Amino acid sequence: MATRGIYGGIDLGGTKIQTAIVDEDRKVLGSARRPTPTSGGPADVAAEMAAATREAAQAANVEVDSLAGVGVGSPGTIEGGTVTSARNLPGWEGAFPLGPTLEQALGCPVRLGNDVQVATDAEFQLGAGKPYDSLLGVFWGTGVGGGLVLDGKPWLGRGAAGEIGHIVVELDGAQCTCGRRGCMEAYAGRAAMEAHAAKQVEKGKQTDLFKLMKERGRTRLTSGIWARALEHEDKLAKHMIERALRALGAGVASACNVLDVECVIVGGGLGVRLGEPYAKRIAEAMQPHLFADFRPPDVHVAALGDLGGAVGATLLLADDAVPA
Amino acid sequence: MATRGIYGGIDLGGTKIQTAIVDEDRKVLGSARRPTPTSGGPADVAAEMAAATREAAQAANVEVDSLAGVGVGSPGTIEGGTVTSARNLPGWEGAFPLGPTLEQALGCPVRLGNDVQVATDAEFQLGAGKPYDSLLGVFWGTGVGGGLVLDGKPWLGRGAAGEIGHIVVELDGAQCTCGRRGCMEAYAGRAAMEAHAAKQVEKGKQTDLFKLMKERGRTRLTSGIWARALEHEDKLAKHMIERALRALGAGVASACNVLDVECVIVGGGLGVRLGEPYAKRIAEAMQPHLFADFRPPDVHVAALGDLGGAVGATLLLADDAVPA
Numbered sequence: 001m002a003t004r005g006i007y008g009g010i011d012l013g014g015t016k017i018q019t020a021i022v023d024e025d026r027k028v029l030g031s032a033r034r035p036t037p038t039s040g041g042p043a044d045v046a047a048e049m050a051a052a053t054r055e056a057a058q059a060a061n062v063e064v065d066s067l068a069g070v071g072v073g074s075p076g077t078i079e080g081g082t083v084t085s086a087r088n089l090p091g092w093e094g095a096f097p098l099g100p101t102l103e104q105a106l107g108c109p110v111r112l113g114n115d116v117q118v119a120t121d122a123e124f125q126l127g128a129g130k131p132y133d134s135l136l137g138v139f140w141g142t143g144v145g146g147g148l149v150l151d152g153k154p155w156l157g158r159g160a161a162g163e164i165g166h167i168v169v170e171l172d173g174a175q176c177t178c179g180r181r182g183c184m185e186a187y188a189g190r191a192a193m194e195a196h197a198a199k200q201v202e203k204g205k206q207t208d209l210f211k212l213m214k215e216r217g218r219t220r221l222t223s224g225i226w227a228r229a230l231e232h233e234d235k236l237a238k239h240m241i242e243r244a245l246r247a248l249g250a251g252v253a254s255a256c257n258v259l260d261v262e263c264v265i266v267g268g269g270l271g272v273r274l275g276e277p278y279a280k281r282i283a284e285a286m287q288p289h290l291f292a293d294f295r296p297p298d299v300h301v302a303a304l305g306d307l308g309g310a311v312g313a314t315l316l317l318a319d320d321a322v323p324a
Numbered sequence: 325m326a327t328r329g330i331y332g333g334i335d336l337g338g339t340k341i342q343t344a345i346v347d348e349d350r351k352v353l354g355s356a357r358r359p360t361p362t363s364g365g366p367a368d369v370a371a372e373m374a375a376a377t378r379e380a381a382q383a384a385n386v387e388v389d390s391l392a393g394v395g396v397g398s399p400g401t402i403e404g405g406t407v408t409s410a411r412n413l414p415g416w417e418g419a420f421p422l423g424p425t426l427e428q429a430l431g432c433p434v435r436l437g438n439d440v441q442v443a444t445d446a447e448f449q450l451g452a453g454k455p456y457d458s459l460l461g462v463f464w465g466t467g468v469g470g471g472l473v474l475d476g477k478p479w480l481g482r483g484a485a486g487e488i489g490h491i492v493v494e495l496d497g498a499q500c501t502c503g504r505r506g507c508m509e510a511y512a513g514r515a516a517m518e519a520h521a522a523k524q525v526e527k528g529k530q531t532d533l534f535k536l537m538k539e540r541g542r543t544r545l546t547s548g549i550w551a552r553a554l555e556h557e558d559k560l561a562k563h564m565i566e567r568a569l570r571a572l573g574a575g576v577a578s579a580c581n582v583l584d585v586e587c588v589i590v591g592g593g594l595g596v597r598l599g600e601p602y603a604k605r606i607a608e609a610m611q612p613h614l615f616a617d618f619r620p621p622d623v624h625v626a627a628l629g630d631l632g633g634a635v636g637a638t639l640l641l642a643d644d645a646v647p648a
Contacts, residue, residue, distance in 0.1 A: 067580050088589045134481065146582065155474060157458065157584020160616040168574040168613050172493050180613060182574070215621045250492040250506070258470065260481020289492050289504060292484040 003114070006062055007317050008053050008070035008108070011309025012036070012045070012115060014088030014142030014191065015222060017267060019052040021060035021067070021309035026126055027028060030060025031180075031307060033266035038219060042083075046098060050105035066106030071313035073115035074098065077159075081112060087177070088142050088191060089161070111316040115309060116162060117154055120147025122312025123265045127303035134261040136297075137250055138164065141223070141268030144178070144185045145257065163251075167251040184251030190243035190270055194221040201237055207236035223273035230274075249285020257291045266303030267309075276301050330386055331641050332377050332432075336360070336369070336439060336634025338412030338466030338515065339593060340547060343378060344634035345384035345391070350450055352385025355631060361542060365415035366407075370422060374429035389431030395637035397439035398422065401483075410514060411501075412466050421565050421628025435640040440486060441478055441634055443626070444471025449588045451627035452458070458585040460578055462488065462606075465592035467501070468509045470579065482620075485632035489513060491575040506576030512568035514594055518545040524560055531560035531614040548595035556597075569602070573609020581615045591626030 005024035008016040009108075010017065014034060020031040032055035037044045038103030049072070050064075057064045064070075081099025102110045120137035123129040129137075129149065138148035146164030148155040155161055165185035166178060173182030177191050186192050197209055212225050229237035252264060264286075266279045283299040290296050302308050329348035335339065335361060344355040356379035359370045373396070388394075391595045400410030410416040426434045444461035447453040453461075453473065461471035470488030472479040479485055489509035489518025490502060497506030501515050510516050521533055521585045536549050536556075553561035576588060588610075607623040614620050626632050 074350075128418075148582075150474065150479060158586065158616075158619070159584065161582065161584035163581040163584075163615040166613070166615040167491070167578040168493055169494055171497075171570060172575055173495075178615070222433065246495060250495055254491040254578060258472075258485065258579050258582055260485035260487075264483065279607040287488070291487040291490040291502070292482075295482070 006060075006067055007314040008057065008064065008067045008106075008324075009310035009313035010049050010053060010070060010072045011119070011187075011313060012049060012072060012074045012089075013309070014075065015046075015220060017049050018306060018310045019049075019053045019056040020307050020312055020314070021056045021062060022314050026311055026314060028307060028311065029062070030058070031310065032056040032059060037090055039090050039242075040247070041099065042089070043101070044098075045089055046105065047100045050102060055104060057268070059116070060172035067105065067106070067108045069109040069111060069317040070106055071118065072098065072110060072112045073118035073309045073313040073318035074112055075115050078112045078114060079112070109317075113313060113316045116145035116147045117156065118312035118316060119267055119309040120149060120265075121154060121315055122304055122308045123267065123302050124149045124312065125315065127308060128265050128300040129263060132261075132263040132298075133265040134259070135265055136164070136252070136255055136259060136261050137162075137265045137267060138271065139268035140188060140248065140266060140271035142191045143189045144248070144251075145268070148259070148261075150259070151158075157191045164251060164255050167254050169247050169250040169254070171248065172308065174223075180185065184247045187247030188251075190221065190223065190226070193226075193240055193244060195237050197221060197236060199242060205236055208232060208234050209237055223269035226270060227273050240282070244284045245281050248282050250285075250289050252282065253286040253289035256286065257289070257299055260292065261297055263298045263300065265302050272302055274307045330384075330391055331638040332381065332388065332391045333634035333637035334377060334394060335397045335443070335637060336373060336398045336413075337394060337557055337593065337633070338399070339544060341373050341376045342630060342634045343373075343380040344633055344638070345380045345386060346638050350635055350638060351385070352631060353637065354380045354382070355381060355634065356380040359402075361414055363414050364532050365422035366413070367418070367425070368542045370425045370429070373497035373575075374426060375616065377430060378621055381434065391430070391432045393433040393435060393641040394426065394430055395640035396422065396434060396436045397633045397637040398436055399439050400438045402438060405434070407436065410598075431464075431606035433457065433641075435642045437637060440469035440471045441480065442474060442640060443591055443633040444465055444589075444636070445478060446492055446632045447626050448473045449639065450635065451632060452589050452624040455585060456585075456587040456622075458583070459587040459589055460488070460576070460583060460585050460621075461589045461591060462572070462595065463592035464512060464572065466515045466593035467513045468572070468575075469592070470581070472585075474548075474583070474585070488575060491578050493571050493574040493578070494563070502635060511571035512575075514545065517550075517564055521545060521560060521564060532556060532558050533561055540632050547593040547644065550594060551597050563634065569605050569609045572606050574613050576606065577610040577613035578611065580621055583612070584616065585621055586623065587611050587622045589624050589626050591632055593630075595630045596626055597618050607627060
């Protein structure tokens with residue numbers, strides 16, 4: 001029997017799977033986190049998602065099959081229960097029935113939504129965006145995603161709005177993971193930064209980034225590794241974060257020149273991990289590029305932090321998923 | 325006595341003042357055009373605006389003081405009847421009571437609106453944007469302005485949305501007329517292009533641009549001069565238009581990555597003068613930068629052409645300006 005008002009949420013990221021169990025006020029009762037598999041395929045990713053949900057349920061002291069429903073914020077193209085071409089996830093070019101697979105594994109209803117949009121909605125409804133009618137969510141993580149709320153409502157365009165990571169900040173600039181050149185994400189996305197750092201090391205540049213990665217038992221330069229390297233004043237890490245901030249400043253300011261929103265909320269793995277001082281630096285980097293520079297948008301760190309995506313995913317289950 | 329349903333419209337541009345007289349179906353009954361004064365101040369500009377309105381009224385065979393009202397699309401910051409800091413206009417840094425000045429000169433009610441927004445509304449309600457619910461107007465002229473319609477309604481943000489000309493396409497790039505660097509307008513705006521061309525000539529580059537300008541009795545490199553130079557296969561003109569198209573491709577695609585609108589409408593002096601073949605080239609230049617490149621937005625030339633701004637300005641007088 002479903003527990004009325006207890007929901008699960010899964011944030012499927014390129015680096016980690018974050019889960020949360022919440023009550024009907026979206027108070028977090030338990031959470032868990034697992035690295036996103038780097039090999040295998042969608043089925044392996046789904047298995048890890050189910051496992052991380054069970055782990056969070058255990059922490060919350062509830063059974064997964066008693067949940068009123070589980071919401072999933074996913075990258076890629078979402079149609080009903082199917083996810084297609086999820087970038088940054090292993091072997092996920094084609095269509096995979098993620099919804100039915102998770103329903104089978106967890107024994108409760110599952111709803112899918114766009115990862116960035118659910119995180120944006122969470123901040124708008126529950127987090128740093130509450131005082132505003134219009135905002136831009138900047139999710140600075142593996143990639144750089146963007147979510148829009150205009151006049152109190154999500155703006156999705158024809159389904160692909162908010163791709164701020166692919167604002168061109170440098171014509172013929174750095175290679176982006178999307179295959180294009182000069183995108184903001186090519187300078188600021190964690191994945192692109194890792195590839196760039198590896199190349200710099202090949203060229204003989206000194207850095208502790210990869211040493212720290214191994215020490216911490218990681219296989220990727222996670223947000224935590226970047227934060228640690230910055231604390232250690234690692235020269236390459238500092239240089240590359242400056243480069244990322246410069247691109248974020250231009251790209252986010254460009255989006256604000258187009259939209260003139262009241263507020264920018266900085267989330268994502270790097271955004272949340274680096275926190276307030278770096279949100280301030282993004283605001284500073286935006287300033288020279290803002291057309292209406294006399295009244296820049298407010299810039300805040302995502303108030304729901306790392307859990308925003310998972311908590312936001314539970315909002316997908318607002319009314320209809322509770323069995324009568 | 326006011327003529328019910330006959331309106332005047334004024335498009336106040338950096339290069340020209342375009343006026344139109346329309347009936348209540350916005351059918352154009354007469355029009356006129358004068359160059360925008362390059363010296364003097366707001367009062368001189370207002371005098372030319374009044375003169376150009378009288379000229380259009382004469383062509384339409386009506387008296388200006390019998391008009392139900394005159395709408396004005398103006399650059400700068402508009403508050404009630406006052407226009408402040410109108411860029412590209414002579415001596416117009418401070419506030420000037422344009423509305424009352426014109427009402428005095430013309431003897432009929434005057435309403436002011438943002439130049440780009442009235443032109444966008446005109447295309448949305450009467451022109452190339454009619455079939456769409458969301459669009460981006462790209463006004464490629466003295467500067468590069470942008471107007472937004474989202475979900476059937478203008479999106480103004482906090483009043484300064486649509487400043488697509490100041491999307492950064494090249495970090496630390498070319499000097500923009502706004503004082504910043506690397507803005508799309510720094511490559512594609514007519515004013516910036518003229519300044520750049522003059523510098524190239526100083527450096528010894530060959531071009532017929534300024535010769536054509538003198539032959540045609542102009543004091544500026546108007547859209548017509550650029551079009552003529554392109555027809556003559558002028559090397560510098562061709563090179564600079566390529567450079568402009570490259571910037572427009574990146575900048576407009578960036579805006580589309582953020583907004584995912586259905587349609588882009590290319591207007592403005594250069595946009596309308598260069599027409600369909602160049603709108604097609606903008607679409608081509610956007611393609612490599614579009615994230616959702618499998619379904620690019622439709623790209624059209626502004627259907628109302630040069631008169632869009634003036635006709636759009638008459639929409640400011642929809643109901644309330646008709647005396648009872």
